[in-house]
Amino acid sequence: MEPVGRVSDVARHRVPAQAGPAEPPGAAPAVVSLRGAGVRIGGRELWSGVDLDVGAGEFTAVLGPNGVGKSTLVKVLLGLVPSAVGEVRVLGQAPGRAGPRVGYLPQRRSFDASLRIRGIDIVRLGMDGDRWGVPLPVPTRFSARRRAEYDRIAQVIELVGATAYANRPIGECSGGEQQRLLIAQALVRRPELLLLDEPLDSLDLSHQGAVAALIGRICRQERVSVVMVAHDVNPILPWLDRVVYIAEGGAVAGRPEEVITTQTLSRLYGAPVEVLRTSDGRLVVVGQPEAPALHADRHVS
Numbered sequence: 489m490e491p492v493g494r495v496s497d498v499a500r501h502r503v504p505a506q507a508g509p510a511e512p513p514g515a516a517p518a519v520v521s522l523r524g525a526g527v528r529i530g531g532r533e534l535w536s537g538v539d540l541d542v543g544a545g546e547f548t549a550v551l552g553p554n555g556v557g558k559s560t561l562v563k564v565l566l567g568l569v570p571s572a573v574g575e576v577r578v579l580g581q582a583p584g585r586a587g588p589r590v591g592y593l594p595q596r597r598s599f600d601a602s603l604r605i606r607g608i609d610i611v612r613l614g615m616d617g618d619r620w621g622v623p624l625p626v627p628t629r630f631s632a633r634r635r636a637e638y639d640r641i642a643q644v645i646e647l648v649g650a651t652a653y654a655n656r657p658i659g660e661c662s663g664g665e666q667q668r669l670l671i672a673q674a675l676v677r678r679p680e681l682l683l684l685d686e687p688l689d690s691l692d693l694s695h696q697g698a699v700a701a702l703i704g705r706i707c708r709q710e711r712v713s714v715v716m717v718a719h720d721v722n723p724i725l726p727w728l729d730r731v732v733y734i735a736e737g738g739a740v741a742g743r744p745e746e747v748i749t750t751q752t753l754s755r756l757y758g759a760p761v762e763v764l765r766t767s768d769g770r771l772v773v774v775g776q777p778e779a780p781a782l783h784a785d786r787h788v789s
């Protein structure tokens with residue numbers, strides 16, 4: 489487990505910027521690395537003392553009660569919100585510098601049922617969203633690039649299992665189908681890091697399981713590192729390499745079996761949370777509170 493000691497200690501303890509373990513010579517740098525990172529919004533400290541390493545092809549979940557700053561952690565990795573303290577590196581660079589090497593699926597609600605844009609067009613926006621408008625006929629010397637782009641769009645639609653409905657208007661696709669198309673959009677430029685903000689939100693249990701399995705498969709097959717915000721750890725637990733729980737202004741990060749224990753989660757949430765093991769050996773978390781964290785209205789000077 490990366491931070492040592494109780495979470496309240498983690499919240500108080502500021503880890504120096506160089507405090508992480510030394511990398512062995514020649515080792516690949518972590519895809520995401522946080523050392524003693526902390527964030528303030530509007531003068532309020534959301535969290536601090538966060539240490540995290542995400543390796544290539546690892547699936548990491550960011551968990552915790554409403555309003556603790558899970559989405560804000562993703563925005564820190566995107567370079568949209570600065571870390572007030574500590575060090576944050578994404579693909580070996582300052583956040584926001586890695587361009588298309590980072591894919592992002594923001595938190596969202598559903599598309600309007602009357603929206604006529606096709607699923608395939610939504611995916612294509614991931615490829616050329618920075619070139620808005622109707623594509624003009626392209627000179628021959630550019631057509632090879634266009635063809636490669638079309639091939640990649642078809643490939644990524646197949647990867648997420650959306651080929652059967654990619655030509656339907658997105659507004660007519662189910663929530664699970666829309667989510668698969670949006671994941672395809674985030675993947676189309678072959679990112680090395682995929683940041684997903686609550687992609688299972690508003691899906692029913694079976695679709696949650698299917699989309700979680702898809703993301704797990706993408707991690708393994710494509711060697712894409714995934715950092716995913718989630719409310720409920722259960723649907724994604726079988727696929728996770730690492731979890732970060734944010735609460736009480738601090739965080740605990742580590743391997744699921746290290747962090748997901750009755751004792752640690754009850755302390756984090758400040759309420760009884762039970763971690764059970766099923767007869768086939770799977771962990772199940774019971775009683776994760778949905779209420780805002782106790783520290784949510786805490787202000788620091």
Ligand SMILES: Nc1ncnc2c1ncn2[C@@H]1O[C@H](COP(=O)(O)OP(=O)(O)OP(=O)(O)O)[C@@H](O)[C@H]1O
Binds near residue numbers: 554555
């Ligand atoms: N731009 C902003 N200005 C002011 N406050 C903000 C801003 N962005 C986020 N916050 C506040 O920071 C806190 C953390 O927000 P964030 O969206 O990161 O939480 P979260 O853990 O992802 O929440 P949820 O689980 O409800 O999605 C919230 O209290 C939110 O209101």
